[in-house]
Amino acid sequence: MSQLIWNGLFVGSFYALVALGYSMVYGVIKLLNFAHGDLYMLGAFSGFAMLGTMGGLVKSSSLVALFVVLILTMVATGLSGVVIERIAYRPLRGAPRLSLLLTAVGASFALEYGTRIVAGPNPKVYPVRLDGTALNVLGARVTWQQIALMSVSVVLMVALNVLITRTRQGRAMRAIALDPKACLLMGIDVDKVISRTFFIGSALAGAAGVMAGGYYGKIDFLMGFIIGLKAFTAAVIGGIGNIPGTMLGGLLLGLLESFGTHFVGGQWRDVFAFGFLILFLTVRPTGLLGERVTERV
Amino acid sequence: MRKAALGVALAATALSASACGQGVLGGDSKKDKGPILLGMDIPLSGSSADIGPYMKNGAQLAIDELNAKGGVLGRKLQLRAEDDACDPKTAVAAANKLVAANVAVSVGGYCSGATLPTLPVFDRRKIPMIIPAANSTELVDQKLKHVFFVNGTGDQQAAAAMAWVTKSGAKKVAVVHDNTSYSKDIAVRTAAELDKPGGPDKATLEAVTPGESDYSANITNVLRSNPDFIYWTGYYQEGGLILRQLRQAGYKGKFMVGDGSVDAKLVKIAGGSTAEGAYATMTQTPDTIQGAENWIASYKQKFGAEPGPYSTQSYDAVRVAAEAIKKAGSTDGDKLVSALEGISGLQLFSGPLKFTPQHTLTSGGFVILVVKNGKFVLQDALK
Known part of the structure; x- marks a missing residue:
């Protein structure tokens, strides 16, 4: 049982990290950024490229190298997120919601198949692998690298929450979520704040990408699709636009999958997890913590 | 060695076949001139995108070898590959493209799930399929007249x-x-x-x-x-x-x-x-087949890469197709099917070929x- 819970929480923390970007962007400009999962993929690939160029340096101190690459990748994917927003979303900000949704799908395909052209269709294998000994915690098999990755996720999530609730930046974001026109009148540089939102969300997805690369080892140009879908689901379960709700949603989805596999079998897992989503939405359409409609980021 | 001997045999039959072939096929001149097209539905994008090139190269190698010896029925062979992305919908669209291009034989098919819906597309137009890789028993169970397998089955x-x-x-x-x-x-x-x-x-x-x-x-x-x-x-x-x-x-x-x-x-x-x-x-791969060193060397020389999974089966599929066209003396679907059923002892990487009544290999060769x-x-x- 404790193994099931641990498996669920570990996978869930990845979902949560990716889901946060989805949720933030939706909260601020009501856009479902379908390219978000692909930023996760882009993060994994840019991390791969950086580790490749560092070459011998990586071998001597792989954990430090991975950490440096994590930071650099966050900056790189963050900037790509900003560029995507500038090119694909900003010119359409006044357009109907459906056009935005379509450009988001377009941006997603452009990223996937652009990466395919640059890096090739074959899956790549990370040069650095996180290997560690396993501990026994309350009957669950837990490895050190899992603990390390989860700690990084938790730190990033807490930092994000502080940023949004305690800083001027965060206040500006929350204000835009409430009423962008009024913000503009009050002298807030809306474009700049939205850019920053994309930067932060994309950087988190990129971080998750590097961590997945280092932990699982295999990356490919379509890896963002499924996790994008899962992250979206997690965001909806938790209450899209709500940061703590999204984190909770990610963990809950991870647990649902883990328990679903256990109780109804591997082939029924997605039916179980997504069936639960449907049930959940009919009973509680705003998501777990979605009641704070007045203040969504 | 095996290949060289085979080549001589191929060239000899090709010569004799081409002589009478033109006489018989004089009727529909527009369709019967120019190269004979072999179609290939393979994954060139999507999750199995890395397998497609191996198969395409394997097939191309066989075609080049056959063409160097004068082609079949006096006509050159030409490969036409379409991307099926290992996806059923894309695969059907790709198969329709091949049918529209008038391919004589289909020599593709990797992902069974994507190959399955393409079977009726080819079968309805009486285009024989020689499937090099896809091998789910579900495909065999369709019991289609024009479908053959040169890979072991599930x-x-x-x-x-x-x-x-x-x-x-x-x-x-x-x-x-x-x-x-x-x-x-x-x-x-x-x-x-x-x-x-x-x-x-x-x-x-x-x-x-x-x-x-x-x-x-x-x-x-x-x-x-x-x-x-x-x-x-x-x-x-x-x-x-x-x-x-x-x-x-x-x-x-x-x-x-x-x-x-x-x-x-x-x-x-x-x-x-x-x-x-x-x-x-x-099933046998180039590096586990004894005596395939020459084949691997010519593959490497041509494509500058190691041959991968299913390159040998695709190579063999093309050779089986060529053999059938030669024996049938035409590219007519029904004649090709009886020619394919009649092939006995053609040396493939998996051993001498003889199709079972279900159009599968006699022994899977696993x-x-x-x-x-x-x-x-x-x-x-x-x-």
């Missing part, structure tokens, strides 16, 4: 797996598949064999979702059944991850994969020496490989 692979499981002395066997037509077919058949009284028992039959990274939940499930042998019947991308995660979860027993997982990348994805000692059920020093090498020929 039940032949399951039988090979069972033979090795028994031989290696395993007691409890867990079978894991990815819910695709090809993978599930082998897994279910193997599980059915295990369920029979006597011999090793089935620990569990588990399905995973392909394309994900984390299989810990499935692995917890599998390990709960205490297997001492695990057989993965899906593709290498998930196979490598599953093997790695199994070992991380403390599994110490034996591990075996199906032919879709035989790829150097499996070893890399599993990482380090994790894959050492893993077995595989596999062997057991093992990972040694990071490479798949022959463990047991199951003879």
Whole structure:
């Protein structure tokens, strides 16, 4: 049982990290950024490229190298997120919601198949692998690298929450979520704040990408699709636009999958997890913590 | 050696066939001039995008060799590859394109799930299919007149797996598949064999979702059944991850994969020496076939890369197609089918060819490989 819970929480923390970007962007400009999962993929690939160029340096101190690459990748994917927003979303900000949704799908395909052209269709294998000994915690098999990755996720999530609730930046974001026109009148540089939102969300997805690369080892140009879908689901379960709700949603989805596999079998897992989503939405359409409609980021 | 002798024979028949061929086929001059098109539906994008080029190159190699000897019926052969993305919808569109282009024979088909809906597309137009890779029993069960297989089928692979499981002395066997037509077919058949009284028992039959990274939940499930042998019947991308995660979860027993997982990348994805000692059920690959060195050398010279899985089968599919066209003396579908059914003893990589009434190979030619020093090498020929 404790193994099931641990498996669920570990996978869930990845979902949560990716889901946060989805949720933030939706909260601020009501856009479902379908390219978000692909930023996760882009993060994994840019991390791969950086580790490749560092070459011998990586071998001597792989954990430090991975950490440096994590930071650099966050900056790189963050900037790509900003560029995507500038090119694909900003010119359409006044357009109907459906056009935005379509450009988001377009941006997603452009990223996937652009990466395919640059890096090739074959899956790549990370040069650095996180290997560690396993501990026994309350009957669950837990490895050190899992603990390390989860700690990084938790730190990033807490930092994000502080940023949004305690800083001027965060206040500006929350204000835009409430009423962008009024913000503009009050002298807030809306474009700049939205850019920053994309930067932060994309950087988190990129971080998750590097961590997945280092932990699982295999990356490919379509890896963002499924996790994008899962992250979206997690965001909806938790209450899209709500940061703590999204984190909770990610963990809950991870647990649902883990328990679903256990109780109804591997082939029924997605039916179980997504069936639960449907049930959940009919009973509680705003998501777990979605009641704070007045203040969504 | 074998190839050289064959080449001479091919050239001789080609000459004689072309002489009378033109007389017989004089009627429809527009269709019968120019190159004979061979169509190929293969994955060039999507999750199996790396297999397509191997198959295309293998087929191209055979075509170039045949053309260098004057082609077939005095006409050159030409390959037309379309991307099926390993996706049923894309595959049907690709098959329709090939049909519209008037291909004489289809020599493609890798993912069984994507190949299945293309069968009626070709069959309806009486275009013979010689399928080099896709081998789910579901395809054979369609019992279509124009469909032939030059790869061992799912039940032949399951039988090979069972033979090795028994031989290696395993007691409890867990079978894991990815819910695709090809993978599930082998897994279910193997599980059915295990369920029979006597011999090793089935620990569990588990399905995973392909394309994900984390299989810990499935692995917890599998390990709960205490297997001492695990057989993965899906593709290498998930196979490598599953093997790695199994070992991380403390599994110490034996591990075996199906032919879709035989790829150097499996070893890399599993990482380090994790894959050492893993077995595989596999039809012959260039590097496990004795005496294929010349073939590998000419492949490398032409494409500047190592031949991969199914390059030999695709090469053979083209040769079988050429042989049938030659024997039939035309590209007419029905004549080709009877010519294909009549072929006896044409030397393929898997042995002399003779189609069964179900249009499959008489013997699947499956062997057991093992990972040694990071490479798949022959463990047991199951003879």
